[in-house]
Amino acid sequence: MNESIKKVAVIGTGVIGNGWIARFLSQGYEVTAFDPAAGAEERTRLAVNHAWPSLEERGLAANASKDRLFFKDDLAEAVSGADYIQENVPEREELKKSVLHTIDQHARMDALIGSSTSGIKPSILQSDMIHPERFFVAHPFNPVYLLPLVEVVGGEQTNKKALEQAGRFFSSIDMKPLTIHKEIDGHVADRLMEALWREALHLVNDGIATTEEVDKAIIYGAGLRWAQMGPFLTFHLAGGEQGMRHMLEQFGPALKLPWTKLKAPELTEELKERVISGCEEYAGDQSVSDLEAKRNEFLVKLLALVEEYWPEESQAKANI
Amino acid sequence: MNESIKKVAVIGTGVIGNGWIARFLSQGYEVTAFDPAAGAEERTRLAVNHAWPSLEERGLAANASKDRLFFKDDLAEAVSGADYIQENVPEREELKKSVLHTIDQHARMDALIGSSTSGIKPSILQSDMIHPERFFVAHPFNPVYLLPLVEVVGGEQTNKKALEQAGRFFSSIDMKPLTIHKEIDGHVADRLMEALWREALHLVNDGIATTEEVDKAIIYGAGLRWAQMGPFLTFHLAGGEQGMRHMLEQFGPALKLPWTKLKAPELTEELKERVISGCEEYAGDQSVSDLEAKRNEFLVKLLALVEEYWPEESQAKANI
Structure with a gap:
């Protein structure tokens, strides 16, 4: 497994994919993205712009830049140089399996692959992969660029070391990975x-x-x-x-x-x-954007508050 | 109905009853209390002392004083001078009905009576009352002295004006009354x-x-x-x-x-x-008291934050 994740690929750029992109960029990663929908890149850049002020307030990494996002016209090209690949295509089992199959074929052998699926078990999604050992569910919560929770779930063929590496990676990008020990529909x-x-x-x-x-x-x-x-x-x-x-x-x-x-x-x-x-x-008369902006300001302050008061801070044994 | 609530009685002084007492005192009310358990008054005064710093930070009313709490040895005496009576005895239907029957007999005709029941329908609780029209469920949430929510539920015999008055009263003591339109087990x-x-x-x-x-x-x-x-x-x-x-x-x-x-x-x-x-x-190694103190500090700040950001503030139509 590749312990040093430097380049990230995001496949599927809806609300969740864009949230991942904003988080990765703010944490100083170079991101390649792919989405076949017309206007996808424009929508993503707009979404990143909307997220950026909150991310600035939370604190940007040294190399963080909105300019380090590169859209590709081809799925294979988007994933070929990545150390970590996050899949976020629509929640249909056959579609996800097909996209993951392509990712698996073109990704580097030591690249990790996570799926944002909210409900499908990893054993099902990895069943057609050639290298299923580096695949897991990495299920985030909206807004992905601010909410810390990510559920990490391995399937029958997932290597335990891949899960451990994923946990370290997500912790390093200001997230709270929760490793789920048994696969279950809908995770936890x-x-x-x-x-x-x-x-x-x-x-x-x-x-x-x-x-x-x-x-x-x-x-x-x-x-x-x-x-x-x-x-x-x-x-x-x-x-x-x-x-x-x-x-x-x-x-x-x-x-x-x-x-x-x-x-x-x-x-x-x-x-x-x-x-x-x-x-x-x-x-x-408040649009979703209006509400989002207000929510983001709120969440930034609330997160600081939770970090100040959450009891685990005073516990040596806290491990998330 | 008595539109001007000045004196409050609290019957049953467990965690919930004590929470009500702390809130009423901090809002400047005189409170009479009754609980037959040994040591009840001492425990209540301790609970009020624990709650007080958070209530001070939230802001005390002009007449607020911990000294305006008077324990009575007799249920009838506790309720006889009250404008509003809050019942918080254990969640057993027959016990609640029996206590409410006694309250009903000794309360002034124009006093309002609310029950903290978390699950029993008001129509059941008021069924033996002589003046059931002034009775309703007023279900709060722990910690009652900080959390704003109170579910107000009328029964078949409840006068609509009593519910309206209750809503105004709870709003006046820094709460968010939610009037539930249909009785249902467990409320909402x-x-x-x-x-x-x-x-x-x-x-x-x-x-x-x-x-x-x-x-x-x-x-x-x-x-x-x-x-x-x-x-x-x-x-x-x-x-x-x-x-x-x-x-x-x-x-x-x-x-x-x-x-x-x-x-x-x-x-x-x-x-x-x-x-x-x-x-x-x-x-x-944190006791429940330790956790409560930390929670209270947190909640005071969080409440201020929610009040600053909650979208209803910008809506004219908001009615809670």
Whole structure:
């Protein structure tokens, strides 16, 4: 394996691919990119421009430059010189397998390959590769250039050293890699989000709450806490001095209650429209770009705050 | 109904009751309290002392004083002079109904009565009351003295004006009241948290992730965003310029996938111990009090940050 990653290739430049590009550039990497869609390069350069002020505030690496991005007309050419390749094509199994097959053929033998797939298991994606040992899932979260989490998941054929190297690489670019020990549909973070999301859709579908009310029910309660502590440690604190032990005694029985729906709702046209219009009305005259700019300013400050207060900082054993 | 709330009674002084007391005192109210447990007053005064520095930083009301708390030996005496009564006894339906029945008999006719119940429907709790029209659920979130969310839920017999008055009262004490339009087990926020919590328990139970890993999967991803935007607006932004519309096209199909477990796991002794020891090990040598102090410092700063950036500030139509 190639321990010294200097050049990065990003294949597929939608919202996620562009987020990776902005992060890699800000960390001083040279990036080659490929996306067959018309106007892809223009959209990417615009996205990098939008992300840049937040990245400057977080702190740029010595060699960081927006000019070190090179779009290629050919997938093989884009990956041939790269030490690390990040695949972000649409979430369709056959498409991803086909693109990864091509990447595998043209990448250097010692290059690492990560996929941004949010749900497909790595063993499936690597099944047609000639060199599957250097492939893994590297699942990031939007906005990729600011949010630190990346789930790293190896498949049956993945070399353990490739996962370790990936972990070191992601740590070096200001991320928090979470290595998932068993493959599972949806990995970990999206399963958690999906559970909440399904219940949120039910509440909206049943007319219990609007999308805005659901959002407020999260923001002003759990959301404020989960930015610093996750659900487990939050409940640990809610249990008083006895912590989680008391919490489970008190609220364990609630697991038997019908407090959540057990099946996702049918995504009918009516429900889709209700969800879409709920968000659009709530956003008001603020475009997604407006909201993003505000979110970015907020996240930069919040990240500094979390870094200052997150309890792991005072723990020697913290390993993420 | 009594539009001018000056005196407040808090019945049941566990973690939640004490949180209410600290908030009411910091907002300049005189508080009478009742709890039959030995040592209750001492524990409450200690809890108020712990909360006070954060409340000072948030800003105390003109008349705010820790000395305006008066414990009573008798439930009837505690509630007889109050304009607003908050019930926080343990989450057992018969116990709550019995206590509320006594409160109802001894409270002034125009006093409002709220219950902190996290899951029981108000129609059930008010069913034995002589004056049920002034009763509602007022479900807060831990720590009650800092987190702004309070779910306000009326039952079949609740007067609409009582709910409106409650909303104004909670807004006046630095809270974000969310009036839920239909009664449902677990209200709204806890249903959302419970869905994520159940999936988290499955992941731990199945050996996919530890409690610490689950927490990190939330903190460094969704948690950082949900403190400012809830799940809906977050996904709206993840969809790019087309927002939620694109998001549902792209990830709607995932609702059909087995990305969450559809039933809560059996809370076996083994699972309980795994969850408890996971939290305790993670907390390391930091006691719950240590973690609370750190959390409070963090929350004070985070709340200021959210208030600065939350998009509703720029919307005229925002109504929470």
